[in-house]
Amino acid sequence: MSSIPDSNVRYHCMVIGNPIAHSKSPDLHQAFAKQTGITLSYQRQYCPNDVDSFTAVIEAFFAGGGTGANVTVPFKEMAFSLCQQRGELSEYARLAGAVNTLAIKAGKLYGDNTDGRGLVADLLSQGVRLKDANVAILGAGGATRGAILPLLDAQVKSLHIANRTVEKAENLTRLFDTDKLTFSSLTDLPNDIEVIINATSIGLSGDTLPFAKDMTVDFAYDMMYGKPSAFLEFFKAKHAKTSDGLGMLVNQGALSFALWTGKQVDLTNFHF
Ligand code: ATR
Secondary structure: OOOOOOOOOOOOEEEEOOOOOOOOOHHHHHHHHHHOOEEEEEEEEEOOOOHHHHHHHHHHHHHOOEEEEEOOOOOOOOOOOOOOOOEEOHHHHHOOOOOEEEEEOEEEEEOOOOOHHHHHHHHHOOOOOOOEEEEEEOOOOOOHHHHHHHHOOOOOOOOEEEOOOOHHHHHHHHHOOOOOOEEEEEOOOOOOOOOEEEEEHHHHOOOOOOOOOOOOOOOEOOOOOOOOOOHHHHHOOOOEEEOHHHHHHHHHHHHHHHHHHHHHHHHHHOOO
């Protein structure tokens, strides 16, 4: 942990992960700080991948006056458990089973998850109609789990979860008390999907998704960014509108920033 920052710096934040060198969060939050006129220290925090190290780093950070932390791979579930044991969780974090934002609320550790709301905010800001839409999400890991409540909040007509391991998709539908959720394998998607979201880690493996060749949608969104996406190319070739996940990163960050500072960032024409 770096030394205590200048006394005139009011907000002390960090992103904790492993690896962490590539994280864009410090640049993002400094851009938010500049726009909202606050002074912020925001560091990248590497941590060994074990619970004891993670707990020790988080405790030291908040004991030293830390305002808030973003939590990234592979610590989101550990952060969830820590808040479950000694703090509080937002409804989004509870249903996501993961925490991407830590703060102190009424003297206690508080865990939120802004990823799914960041996704929905980005989709809406790009003019995507979610209300009454048939939406499909690919994958049944943490990224999908965190997106379900925000997509339901956006009043989708149906939300279909498709996954290579069908049982995992089925298990996710059981966590939510709604008949809007359905599930299938990746090759068995309904044919009335309007918005499709890739929340698998497939881009990292170099594999491609085994879609039916005649599948069409209005809008395709890949949660990944910064890499070519075979998923987006597939739908672009069919004249769908597409987007990578950079806006999700920006929006989830803006929600964390608001939790820590009380400041709302204006994301119109925002670049960082
Ligand atoms: P995250 O927390 O980012 O969601 P995860 O929990 O590891 O990551 O989930 C990764 C998702 O990508 C899973 O749904 C996984 O499918 P399985 O549940 O069948 O493992 C999906 N995935 C990863 N590689 C894939 C591939 N090559 N083809 C299809 N799905 C893949």
